[in-house]
Structures are given as structure tokens and as C-alpha cells.
Amino acid sequence: MRGRAWLGAALVLGAQLRALWLAAAVEVHTAKEVVAVNGTNQRLKCTFSSSSPVGQQLSVSWNFQPEDLSSHEPVFYYLKEPYKPPMGRFKDRVTWDGNIERNDVSIIIWNLQPSDNGTFTCQVTNWPDVYGTIGEVRLRVVQKVSFSEIHFLAVAIGSASVLMIIVVTAAIICRQRRRKARDKRLEVADSE
Secondary structure (H helix, E strand, O other), X not given: OHHHHHHHXXXXXXXXXXXXXXXXXEEXXXXXXXXXXXXXXXXXXXXXXXXXXOOOOOEEEEEEEEOOOXXXXXXXXXXXXXXXXXXXXXXXOEEEOOEHHHOEOXXXXXXXXXXXXXXXXXXXXXXXXXXXXXXXXXXXXEOOOOOOHHHHHHHHHXXXXXXXXXXXXXXXXXXXXXHHHHHHHHHHHHHO
């Protein structure tokens, strides 16, 4: 009898583990930090992966936590279609820019202001995948773009490329002048 009890317990445990496998969590992917210039528009990218096919019950919630850590504010909601916020700081300043078929649930924030500094969260549920990670994007709105190391590197590479083109062009011109001068000397020598 004991063998059958163990077999029954193993079968029940196997069924529970399979149910847990089928109800895997949704994984949400976002940029960790985004820097944008005051007055511009910024796309906040959020993508997800799910072990279940995307269905009619897929929902997306975007929320905002200001830097001063005051209460969370709703930014955007999606369930079968996009819903803009009816009030608040993002009313008439946020649009849907996602594509559910491509697992993209991104939004665009319009006319960024310094008061938009903070953390945006993107949460996706796709039944039966109702649990999972919440994507976070820290947005920093700046007055002007800082001259980063990447910009410096791009300017250095661009300048080196232009200098190389000038040197090669000068070498070609010098070679052609020498060749013309040599040909002229040979012509004069032949005519004498």
C-alpha cells in the first residue's frame, strides 16, 4: 500500500508542478534610465515575454512615482484598447505607441517638463500569466543635452576621418603634380 501512496503523491506533485510551469510569470523589459530634453517628446519603451499566447485578457498599466516620492500616479492603461488618463499631470500628454502582436507596450510622453522626473513603471498581465516582473524606467528631464563621452568620441572619430581624407587628397595632388613635372621634363629632354 505504501508504494501506491507514494505513487499517488508523486502524480499529484507532478500535476501541481506542471500547473506552475504553465502559469509562468510575464517578464517585462525596459530601459533602466532615459534622459530627455525639456519640452521634447520621449518614447518609454516596454516589451514583454510570456509563456502564454497573447490573449484578449492582456492588460498593461503604466504608473509614475515622482522624485519627491509622493504618491503614485496613473499614466496609462490598456485592456483590449488604450485608455488615456482622464485627469492628472499626464492628461492629453501621453499616447499609446505599442504593438501587442510584437509584445511591445510602449508609450510616448509629450512636452516633457522637469516635474516629470521620476520613475515610470510598466506592468503587464497576460492570463494565465498574471504574475511577473514590473519594468521600471527612471526618466531625467534636463535643460540641454550634456556633452557625454560618446559625443566626444564621435567628434574625435569624425575629426580623424576628415583629417585622413585631407591627407590622402593632398598626397594624391602632390603625386599628380610630380608626375606632370616629370612628364614635362621628359618632353623637354626629348625635344632637345
